[in-house]
Amino acid sequence: MTFSWNRIGIYGFILAGSVIILFPLYLTLTTAFKTPEESAESLLGLPSSLHIENFVRAAEMSNYFSAFFNSLLITVVSVTFIILLGSIASFAIARNQHSVFYRVMYYFFVSGLFVPFQVMMLPLVQQLSAVGMMNKWGLIMLYATYGLFQCVFLYVAYFRSIPREVEDAALIDGCGVFRMFWYIIFPMLKPMTITLIVLNIIWIWNDFLMPLVILNNAADWTLPLMQYVFESQYAADYNLAFASYLMVLAPVIAVYLFLQRHIIGGVSDGAVK
Amino acid sequence: MQNSAYKSLRKGYLILLLPGLLLLALFYVYPVLSALYMSMTNWDGVSRSHDFVGLVNYGAALTDPRFLNALSFTLQYAFVSTILSNIVALSIALVLVKKIKFRNFFRAVFFFPAVLSMLIIGYIWQQIFYHVVPYFAERLNIEALQTNMLGNQDLAFWALIIVTVWQASAILVVIYMAGLQTVPEDVYESAAIDGASGWKRFSRITLPLIVPSITICVILAMKQHLMVYDYIIALTDGGPGFATESVTLLIYNLGFLNNQFGYGTAVALMLFVFIIVISIIQINILRKKEVQL
Structure with a gap:
């Protein structure tokens, strides 16, 4: 396969599609580890450290x-x-x-x-x-x-x-x-x-x-x-x-x-x- | 000798069938028959007595604005999401059957939503519409999206469509890929030699040859979307007002909140009739378009 605009279009399409599929999961994963202050500061950024308090609290609350x-x-x-x-x-x-x-x-x-x-x-x-x-x-x-x-x-x-x-x-x-x-x-x-x-x-x-x-x-x-x-x-x-x-x-x-x-x-x- | 062996074989087969048959009799035939009967009563689901009212519930549904609203919402939602999810899935499948790098990785990514809980996906998207979409809309100055889409009569419909297409396309991609892989390579080669363009090759060759896959996908998707429930619960709970109340949600509300067991069951049976009629129409339309190599 040689370089062509067609190929770029194809890769652009599936990469964009993959981002759309993975975005909600990225958001879930990062937000789950953040504190409310961190989320207020940056909605989509990575957590500063892996806070597990959210998980502990959620597990206790909901059995x-x-x-x-x-x-x-x-x-x-x-x-x-x-x-x-x-x-x-x-x-x-x-x-x-x-x-x-x-x-x-x-x-x-x-x-x-x-x-x-x-x-x-x-x-x-x-x-x-x-x-x-x-x-x-x-x-x-x-x-x-x-x-x-x-x-x-x-x-x-x-x-x-x-x-x-x-x-x-x-x-x-x-x-x-x-x-x-x-x-x-x-x-x-x-x-x-x-x-x-x-x-x-x-x-x-x-x-x-x-x-x-x-x-x-x-x-x-x-x-x-x-x-x-x-x-x-x-x-x-x-x-x-x-x-x-x-x-x-x-x-x-x-x-x-x-x-x-x-x-x-x-x-x-x-x-x- | 021969005869008795044959008899015991016949008995053996019957014994194999019986456990499944028993389950169906108890949890399928019996509730369906009582649904047919209940739909012709005015029972509230609680009291000891009820009256037989014949087809009154069915007639009442046809003039009940709440039912007609739910039906019209459900049909629009099911048609739009079936068409969009099939177009999206087919486009992705067309790309994924090509010789591309990391094909298995991309296939795994696109199938991923199919294994996840619809309810939880609904909740995650609800948070996205509530927090993330307005956050970007403000920065990009898009007025319409700065408030929660789910609180808006018209936008809530499209929010539901987005979530549905996001998840429902996943399984369709795999079915379309399986269908596309049965189209032999040499058909394309001879078409290319004859000078057929890309779009022509797709519409004249690929599309007619994968009609069986299209039939499966359209019927599967339509049936699933006519029975939409989890997304509605997670995203809008039927609101704002009754704008996104699906027939399934209406049945639940009639039965468990309004104590209209008889009427709710009649509505459920009407949904069943709609599913059957729409499936038969789809099969007939698509069968005519089928071709054989």
């Missing part, structure tokens, strides 16, 4: 660690449910496409993709409070259910690329459906499983509306919900607010720095299917 572990537990358990129940259901659906029942089941699972949560929101609150499930276990059940829509859609599409000969051979050898699934089929689904894990973690970890309507008890609050509840208390202290935002984003940023290649690859594979 950060409890919310962090709630988010972690809810995300891990829900994603496990989605992958396990979604993969076995998809296997049954994908391998019985000759049967009307299973074809109907496919459309039934996928139909959920188009239903906004708001349709079910008000009835669910009634339903779950009637059985005492307005807590993180009830929320996990909802994620496990609503995650299945996309999970079945993507897994069933993926099964088309997996040859059936292996299964037939295993069945003739007297291997039961369950053992065959676990030892032969599930490992072959790995690329799609990674995609689904990534998509569902991003969704559940960051979700706000479902925790807002389902989690009654402060002991169950997740990180976004905690931020929402405490937001008004940070109104007076700009630096404290940013320290709190940064603490909520930090786990995701850390994971992204290490695994970005797999995360982007996973999302991109899911989109092409």
